[in-house]
Amino acid sequence: MSHRTLLGVVLLTAAITYALRALPMLLFKRPFGNRYLAAFLDALPYALLTAMILPAIFYSTGGAAYPARPVAPAAAGAVTALALGYMKRPLPVVALAATAVAYLCDLLLA
Amino acid sequence: MKLFRKGAIDALPVFVGYLSVGFTFGIAAATDWKSSFIPTLASITHISGTGQFVLVSLIGDGSTLAAIIAGIVAINLRYVPMAIAVSQRLEAAMPPWKRLIVAMGDTDEIVGISLRQTPPLRFPYMLGLFVCSWCGWVGGTALGANPATQALLPPRLIAALGIALPAMFAAIVFPAFRESRRIKVAVAVAALASFAMRAVPTGIDPGWITLAAGIGAAALAAFLFPKEPEQGNGQGGGQ
Numbered sequence: 001m002s003h004r005t006l007l008g009v010v011l012l013t014a015a016i017t018y019a020l021r022a023l024p025m026l027l028f029k030r031p032f033g034n035r036y037l038a039a040f041l042d043a044l045p046y047a048l049l050t051a052m053i054l055p056a057i058f059y060s061t062g063g064a065a066y067p068a069r070p071v072a073p074a075a076a077g078a079v080t081a082l083a084l085g086y087m088k089r090p091l092p093v094v095a096l097a098a099t100a101v102a103y104l105c106d107l108l109l110a
Numbered sequence: 111m112k113l114f115r116k117g118a119i120d121a122l123p124v125f126v127g128y129l130s131v132g133f134t135f136g137i138a139a140a141t142d143w144k145s146s147f148i149p150t151l152a153s154i155t156h157i158s159g160t161g162q163f164v165l166v167s168l169i170g171d172g173s174t175l176a177a178i179i180a181g182i183v184a185i186n187l188r189y190v191p192m193a194i195a196v197s198q199r200l201e202a203a204m205p206p207w208k209r210l211i212v213a214m215g216d217t218d219e220i221v222g223i224s225l226r227q228t229p230p231l232r233f234p235y236m237l238g239l240f241v242c243s244w245c246g247w248v249g250g251t252a253l254g255a256n257p258a259t260q261a262l263l264p265p266r267l268i269a270a271l272g273i274a275l276p277a278m279f280a281a282i283v284f285p286a287f288r289e290s291r292r293i294k295v296a297v298a299v300a301a302l303a304s305f306a307m308r309a310v311p312t313g314i315d316p317g318w319i320t321l322a323a324g325i326g327a328a329a330l331a332a333f334l335f336p337k338e339p340e341q342g343n344g345q346g347g348g349q
Contacts, residue, residue, distance in 0.1 A: 006169070007151070010148055017182060021189045043295075043332055044187060044296075046296055048181075049185075054301045077277060081277035086287075090127065094277050
């Protein structure tokens with residue numbers, strides 16, 4: 001994707017995001033009545049995030065340095081993230097701990 | 111001014127969190143997009159960690175524009191009930207242009223803080239929350255996306271930092287997973303579907319697989335566990 005296209009995509013999706021926040025502020029002053037719709041909107045972000053991180057998290061420590069996408073450091077980091085997430089640790093703590101474990105695992109295997 | 115300052119102080123923990131998470135977004139997006147300006151612009155205009163993660167993930171998969179737009183709408187759809195929840199609590203006399211500014215800073219964390227205040231919510235307070243958290247998000251991204259910062263970090267560490275964003279999202283999903291049966295079903299079904307649809311070589315665009323697995327799982331969970339009638343808000347949560 002060229003930088004011009006990328007810029008267009010970023011700005012277009014920013015406008016969509018803003019519309020989703022702004023229109024309800026102006027139009028609605030009461031919560032949703034439909035309990036199925038409310039439940040769907042409640043579950044949707046978690047379901048989407050799950051589909052996005054699994055299985056992608058196992059290939060997430062690839063990058064330019066490792067075209068071969070080693071799975072072991074990412075798997076160690078992923079297990080750390082899932083465990084700390086389950087223990088309800090704050091987001092930055094989980095992100096940094098997973099990174100540190102993936103990094104250390106990578107150094108040990110090298 | 112007093113209320114603005116109270117808002118900014120209340121948002122300080124969010125500022126710190128956004129600074130570190132924005133930093134990792136900046137690194138990931140700058141590496142993928144080969145630009146330090148575009149990731150920073152994304153943080154200035156989107157102010158949505160999840161939405162920006164979708165962008166990096168779908169653009170990285172080489173998704174079509176239609177899949178990218180559908181992904182952004184789907185992941186940010188939760189802002190609709192969240193914005194309604196905040197809208198109800200804003201002072202009644204607040205003019206539309208001020209409501210439009212409040213809407214800009216409507217992130218999960220800011221909504222979380224707002225809903226814990228005694229209504230009505232006044233404009234200077236909301237502005238303080240918004241400006242403080244926004245500075246952390248944009249500042250963190252600009253730092254992470256800066257080539258000078260990246261030159262300081264060893265390539266192995268930058269590769270390891272690739273896990274920071276998905277790790278953060280695991281930290282959003284799992285506490286909610288423990289709390290609610292609806293979310294347990296949604297997460298389990300989405301994970302199975304995402305693995306299964308990728309294991310079988312269908313030739314479907316990865317972006318659509320993510321969307322289909324996520325939307326299908328949420329619909330199934332909503333059908334099995336509809337919302338209790340009197341619960342009006344409390345949707346969303348996380349970054």
